[in-house]
Amino acid sequence: SKKVAIIGGGPTGLTLAYYLLIQGVQVAIYESLPVLGGFMKTGIPRYRLPQETLDKEIGFIISQGAEVHLNTKVGRDIKFEELMSKYDAVYLGIGNHDPRMTGTPGSNTAGVYHALNFLQDVSLGSMINVGKNVVVIGGGFTANDASRTSMRLGAEHVYIMYRRREIDRPGFPSMNAEEEMEETVEEKVQYMWEVTPFEYVSENGHLVGVKYWQNEMVIEAQGRAKPVPKKEKVLYIEADTVIEATGQEPDFSFLGDKYLRQLRLTPHGTPIIDERGMTSIDGLFSGGDCTNATRDLISAVRDADRATVGILEHLNIMDQIADEKWLPILDRWKKYSATAGRSKK
Template sequence: MLSFERVRIRKADPVKRVGTFELEPLENYNDGEAIAEASRCIGCNMCSAACPASLDIGGYVRSTAAGDPAQTIRIIMETLPFPAIIGRVCTHMCEDVCVLYDGGGPIAIRHLKRYAADKFDDYGEILKPQKRKFIGKRVAVVGGGPAGLTVAYYLTLQGVKVTVFEERPALGGFMKTGIPRYRLPQNVLDKEIGYILSRGVQVKLNTAVGRDVKFEDLMKEYDAIFLGVGNHKPRMTGTPGSDAPNVMHATEFLERVSFGEKINVGETVAVIGGGFTANDSARTSLRLGAKHVYIMYRRRDVDRPGYPSMNADEEMEEAEEENVEYVWEVTPFEYVKENGRVVAMKYWKNEMVSQGKGRAKPVPIKDKFYTIKVDMVIEATGQETDYSFLGSYVEKLRLNDRGEPIVDQYGMTSIPGVFTGGDSTNPNRDLISAVRDGDIAVQGILRYLNVMDQVSYDDLPLLDRFKPYSYTAAAEAYASRGLE
C-alpha cells in the first residue's frame, strides 16, 4: 500500500548486538517493505547532486519499486562496484537532499541499495559481462582499497591488464581495516571484491611497494600507475603518557581487531576524537568486553566531523543505544601511568571562543581539572599518508599545503602517468568519494594511454550525468532544516 511515511528499518537489540561482531545493527528490508519504500520516490534525481558517484538514483529506486532488483544492480554498477558495501556504510549524503525529506522522510536510498545487492550472490549472473580483448596496456594499482579496486574493475572491463599491489594479507583497504565487521561483514567484502577479481584483475598480496617492489620498477614495467594508498599513518596527540602500551591509535586498533585479534581493552575505554572512526572504535571496544566507553571530543557535538548530516546523527544514535557516552568540549592533558600502564586520564573542560569567521576555537579552562579512571585510551585523532614508498620519485610529487598531492581534473599527479585519489586527497574521506576518485582516474588513465578510441562506453564510469556533483549540497540541505 502506498504511504507517504518512510518505511522504518528494523534494528537489532542493542544489548544483543554489543555482545558480538556477527550481528549487524540494521536489518534488511523484506520485499514488501523495499517495494513500498521505493514506490514513494518521484524519480526527480535531485539527490544525484549530492552523490559523489552520481548514481542514477531515481532510476534504480524505480526499478526496485517495480520489483526488479537485478536492474537496480545493473544501474548502480555503472559507476559503483560495491552496492552491498555502500548499501551498508555509505554516508548517504543523497538522502540529505531528497525532496521528500520534509514529506514523510527522505527515501531510504542506502537501505534500498543493500536490499537489491543482498539478493544476488554473484553479480555475474545478472551483469553477464563480456570479456574484452587485451588492448596492450598494463596498469599498476598501489593499494587495494575502494579507490584502487574501482580503478582496477573499470579498467579491466576495458581490456587493460591491471595488477593490484596490496601490502596487507587481504584486499579492501579501509573497508577491511577501518570499518568493523559488525557494520560490514566479511562475507559482503568477499562477495564484492571476489566479483571484481573474477573479471581478471591480478593481485599481489603481502607486497608493499617501496619494500618488496621498488616504485621505480613499477614505473618501468607499467604504462600508468594509480596510487590508492589511503591515509594509514597515525597522527598521535603526543599527550604525556601516550607511550604506554594501553594507548593506541584508532587505525592500529581497528586494523588489528579486523584481522581477528582479541585486544584486551579492560572495563573502561576513553576514545579521543569525535568522528566516525571514534564511533567505530568505541563500539568495537564494547564488543571486546568494555563496560564503560567514553568518546571525548574537544569541540561541541555540532562541530564534530561529518556533521551536519543525517548519517552523523544516525551513527551517534546507534552508539548511544549501545551506551557509549559522549563527553564534549574537553582537552585531555595527561594519561596517568602506574607501572608503565595508563590507569587514569586528566582533562580540562573547554570553552568555545568565537573566531568571527569559521568554527569556534576550543580553549581549555585550566584553573580546574578532572580525572577519570581508564584501562585503555584510543586516539581517533586523524591520520596522514606516507609517500616514502615512492623512493626517488617522492621529490617529483608536488603536495599542497595540507600535504596532499596536487592533481589535475583526472586525478593525475605532478608525475606524468601517476594518478591518485581516495582518502589521501579527497576532503570527504569517505568510501563513496574514494569511488568517485577511482571513476575519474579511470577516464584520466584511458586518456593518458591514448586509447579512448577503443573504449566501450557502456562500461565507462561516467559521472555527473544528471546533476553536477556538489561537495557542499548535502551539508547545506541538512543545516538549512535548522537541525543543528
C-alpha cells in the first residue's frame, strides 16, 4: 500500500494521519519533540486544555496504526530528501517554532526566555523558578498564556508590556481577545500599555530589571497609530524573569538547498499551496500554522482535511476509499478541487 510521511505531530499532522489511516494508507509521523500534540501539548497551557482528553484523542489516532518517530527532527536526525524518496507523499505540518526575539540588550542573561521555550519547558515538566517579578513582552494571546503560567509558578507580580494601545493589541476586537484579557486581569496580571523596553538589566549575572520608555502614539499618514518612545525619561521596573512573547516563524531550512529553490513562498514566507494543499514541489503537501494565515487549531484541522483529498488523489486511490462513511467529510472539499471524487461518478 501507499506510504505517507508527516513532518510534525501537531493537530494538522495528527488529523491528516487519522484520515489517511482509516483509508488504508500507511502513515509515519516524524516529530522532533518527545511528545505528540504540537502546540496543543507544548504551547496552550494545561489549565486551558485538559491533558487527559488530549492524550486520549492522540492515543486513539495513533492506535489506528501510525508509525511514530519521536525525538526525530527532520533535517537533523533524518534527511528531508530521504523522506521524499522513501514515501509516496510528504506533508509539512511543522507549525511555527522559530522564536522571534527582540534582540534587546541583555537578552542573553539567564532568566530571559522566549514564550514558546518557556511554555514548552513548563509543559514538559521543568520547574522554572520565575522569582517574584515577571515581565512579559508582547500583547497577543501568547503573552496572556505566559503571564498566567508565571502566576501559577508562584510569581507575585506579573506585568505585560505592550508598545501600543489596548485597542491595538493582536486579535482585538474579538470575543476571544476580550475573554482572555478578562481572565488575565482576574488573575491580577497587570498590563502596561504604550511602553518600549530597551534594556534588560542584570547584576552579577542575574536579571534584576527592565529599563523602558513610555511611548507616544503618533497617527501616521495611513491612519495607523505608531508608538514613538519618549526617550527623555528612562523608567525602570524590577524583574526576575523576562518572557518575550514576540512571535515566531516557520523554519524550512531543513528542506536543503535543492528543495528550497523549488519551494514557492508567499510574501509572508509561507508555502504557496494549490486547492489540494500541494506545494510547488510535486508530492509535497503543507498545512497548519506553517502555511495558513489564521494560525489556530480549527484551521490546522481544516488544512489536513483538504490535504487528505489532495493526497488520496495524488496517490491515485480515490476510487479505493476504504471507509465510505467518511466520504461526506471528504466531499466538503469537492467544490475546491476540480478532480476530487472523479472516479466515484
